[in-house]
Amino acid sequence: MKTIVVKCGGSVLSELSESFFDSMKELKEQGFAIVFVHGGGPEINSMLEALQVKSEFKNGLRVTSEQVLKTAELALAGSLNRKLVRMLEEHGIPAIGLNSSDNGLLKADFINQEQLGYVGDVTTVNSHFIQLLCEEQLLPVMTPLAAGPNGTVLNINADHAACAVANALQAEHFLMVTDVDGVLKDGQLVPALTKAETEALIDTGVISGGMIPKVQSALKAFSDHVQSVHIVSGKKAFYEQGEWLGTKFVKEKVTI
Structure with missing residues (x-):
């Protein structure tokens, strides 16, 4: 089964366009199974602010106390996941929401509990279950949460979670959906x-600025299995008539 893993940042979820979903449907019609992993930073921030809970980042990772974790679970699994599933279904794409900490869909270990709290790195992906859903023509929509040691739930960086899923599924393509067309140089899109x-x-x-961690995550996504990595826009089509749009990251030499 040809698979595409899509990482969609929380900041772009509300801006996904009709053309974006048209690209999704075109890929589905071409026989690709698609798996979504979504973030939710802005919504988590809003909830924490409303609850007057302080939050900080270390090395790009959100320090996650028990209260921050509960808030993140509410935002990710209780709100954004449902929102994205509804959006897909409204555009004729059957989808199913998955809280990835349930039943060990994603398993993880603490990175540094003393410094970061309930933050982990993915160690195991239940790829068999994800593939079963894809075989039933469902599009899995996964949260960046994982089952940790001794019944804990761990918060996972969404880019890292999506990379782990892409590698476990041996995905043909890994897409990072953002609110920009890709990498720009002198106002022009850099294709590769x-x-x-x-x-x-x-x-x-x-x-x-914010494009630096995006491109760094794109480069980290390369593996023996994942050979095609793109940064694309959620505001427009990213695939039309067999052509990928956005910035593709490649291993061979290209000319800028």
């Missing part, structure tokens, strides 16, 4: 980048 070219654009400031 190697690791060396990406690092050079970071050093010269062409890639800056």
